[in-house]
Amino acid sequence: MPHFWVINHASKPLMTMIRFATALRTACAALLLTTAAPFAAQAAPAAPAPVDNPAQHPTFTVRVVGKGRPVLLIPGLTCPGAVWDETVARYRQQYQCHVVSLAGFGGAAAPASTDKLLQNVRDQLLGYIKAQQLQRPAVIGHSLGGFVALWMSATQPEAVGPLLIVDSLPFLAAIQNPALTAEAARPMAEASRQQVSQGRMPAAQQRLMLASMITDTARQTVALRWGQQSDGRTVGQAMYDMYTTDLRPDVARIQQPVLVLGAWAAYQPYGATQESTRAIFEQQYARLPQHRIEMSAAGRHFLMWDDTQWFFAQADAFLKQRPVAAQ
Template identity: 75%
Template sequence: MTMQRPATFLRNIAAALLLTATAATAPAAAATPAAVVADNPAAHPNFTVKVVGKGQPVLLIPGLTCPGAVWDETVARYQKQYQCHVVTLAGFGGATAPASTNQLLQNVRDQLLAYIKTQKLNRPAVIGHSLGGFMGLWMSTTQPEAVGPLVIVDSLPFLAAVQNSNLTAEAARPMAEGMRQQMSRGKMSMAQQRQMTAGMMNDTARISQAARWGQLSDPATVGQAMYDMYTTDLRAELGRIQQPALVLGAWAAYKPYGSTKESTRAIFAQQYAKLPQHQIEMSEAGKHFLMWDDTQWFFAQTDAFLKQHALAKK
């Protein structure tokens, strides 16, 4: 993939990919409500969960700096068909920062898998945006039998290799460390936050909201999350994933840097090559926040996928 300004492109796609449905028409009888089990928040200090709706369980995981509220419209659409478990990671969007950032995303992964087990969720579907999509993949490669169908919204199994497919996690560490140190120094100004988020979505009000969430996020947590993603390569492990996955990609934000829909799709195809059951769909005009920018397309894709895989096979 040829870029006119590779360094600038990499910074923008890193920020974009890390920032952090007509309703399904299956009859209500097809959905068996998940068992209601008393939650123990102390068991998962790296995130909180809000449960809304009834039906088959679905975990919704946001991207970098975003709280679970980024899924409000998605939850409103699906809560009559699905039991939505809406995740907010500690340190993002005003949530209290974790006590330690050591092995941050690995701890999130392990605590989410434990949450699925203690809540007795039967292979819940996962809808994850950016970091949330990466987390869905990581959970699935770690415990393939625990997780159900995946909807991955503009995310990759190894972000650092977006330009160089031969890059290893070890080789990416110096770059990742530099990013961690830079982001951990302190919060960006609101003007800087708005400038960064403006390239990830089209709606002015949405830009303001995402910028506020970024301003409220803990810099050390954000920096560590980026470091963890840049130094974790899931590509070789994708073959362990047993369930189907829908990968929704964006490319329009990268057009100024030489990207085309076809060249961006090729990156997705290469990174997901070892994932056994997957389909890649590219939005025509949506930027990184596809559930906001290309809402009807996002819902149409997700509706059909969940109807086929989350309800029909339960």
């Protein structure tokens, strides 16, 4: 996950958990309902350009590109919306891309308050969908963005369409111990929040960590810059919120097809296999009604960068899904 750049600030148990977590996340690669009707089969009528009111969502900004059915793209920890540039370039002729950049990440101004940060992001994104009159948009989320996408759909299943989850889990803290509860994870999460909030990781250490998540060195440099420009207090709070929020039971409320793309190859030296990774993802997503899991053979955490053709092949098929009719 993009937020792994802070592991060296955390305890050794947390470091071990997070290193292994990236591989395990990759097993959830393609939650796809093969019987769903095509998402793009019925052309949507031309919609007027959205009129945004940023005051309604102080935890993020949105850049709207393209035309067609709406797709919301949410980046991972420390990453701005620019992480989706290649994805937007591919789809802007077919879809209206609403590209989210979270406050405090990648050089964006930090939010005035981090209290209940990810819950506020969730609620304000749902409010944005309503205010812009987006008809059940597909949501693509990477890492922390995938977690937020799941939370949005579990909270208001009728508000969003199909979900494409890129290397993320409903409850990261339980990756090694499925019996772990959010309450039991709180002390570890609090220690991590305090350590991360005190300052950014040295660039040399961060680059070493990014090498386990991104193959291309030029891309590593880009992600390194974003990490160094991110606000430590915001990053620490976002991690805390993820580690203390267990969505495993909540995903049962999600009504839409979900495609989860996962990566595992970078963590093979730690003992991970494709089969063991898939098993952990299956366990975490067990209550999700409509899902299929696919894993990249060689890609690392940033799958849209690391295994681009495979990612687009999966995303192309997924975006042909349509939202299930409102219940």
